[in-house]
Amino acid sequence: MSKEFTYKEVVESTDKTANLIVIKGVVYNVAPFLNEHPGGEEVLLDQRGQNATEHFEDVGHSTEARELMKKYKVGTISDPENIPESSTGGSSSYDGKYVPPKSTDEESGMPSWVVPLVFGLLVVLVYQYFQ
Numbered sequence: 001m002s003k004e005f006t007y008k009e010v011v012e013s014t015d016k017t018a019n020l021i022v023i024k025g026v027v028y029n030v031a032p033f034l035n036e037h038p039g040g041e042e043v044l045l046d047q048r049g050q051n052a053t054e055h056f057e058d059v060g061h062s063t064e065a066r067e068l069m070k071k072y073k074v075g076t077i078s079d080p081e082n083i084p085e086s087s088t089g090g091s092s093s094y095d096g097k098y099v100p101p102k103s104t105d106e107e108s109g110m111p112s113w114v115v116p117l118v119f120g121l122l123v124v125l126v127y128q129y130f131q
């Protein structure tokens with residue numbers, strides 16, 4: 001009973017009996033699994049109608065979990081090019097716990113205390129100049 005969904009269909013799914021999430025281009029209905037999920041129903045509800053690939057991978061789900069999820073597969077995404085990256089990149093739909101990977105490498109050359117230090121020195125110099 002595999003069906004083709006457009007990503008938009010998943011996002012707009014309002015059926016109360018369905019809780020569709022997308023992981024690696026596959027659509028899962030986790031509604032019957034909410035109470036059984038060892039990670040809690042909250043995270044699954046949070047990901048409702050979204051691409052949960054990165055969050056799913058971040059958790060490092062076991063092979064058992066990956067076997068189990070096949071049971072909840074309801075279809076695939078017919079337009080994978082329309083799938084946004086797993087609620088990263090400043091999406092407001094996530095509650096802010098996630099730190100975008102961008103900030104790790106960037107600006108590593110200049111620690112955050114450099115700017116206030118330079119500013120402080122400048123103030124001291126200007127102060128001395130006027131003495």
Ligand code: HEM
Binds near residue numbers: 055056
């Ligand atoms: C059909 C989809 C999913 C299935 C079948 C599934 C299944 C499982 C299973 C069996 C575990 C127990 C640990 C393990 O065996 O790895 C688990 C833990 C967990 N899952 Fe999922 N999961 C699914 C989707 C998700 C998604 C989308 C998220 C996050 C957005 C998530 C977050 C978690 C968390 C936070 C834990 C707890 C890890 C811990 O406490 O060590 N899961 N899941």
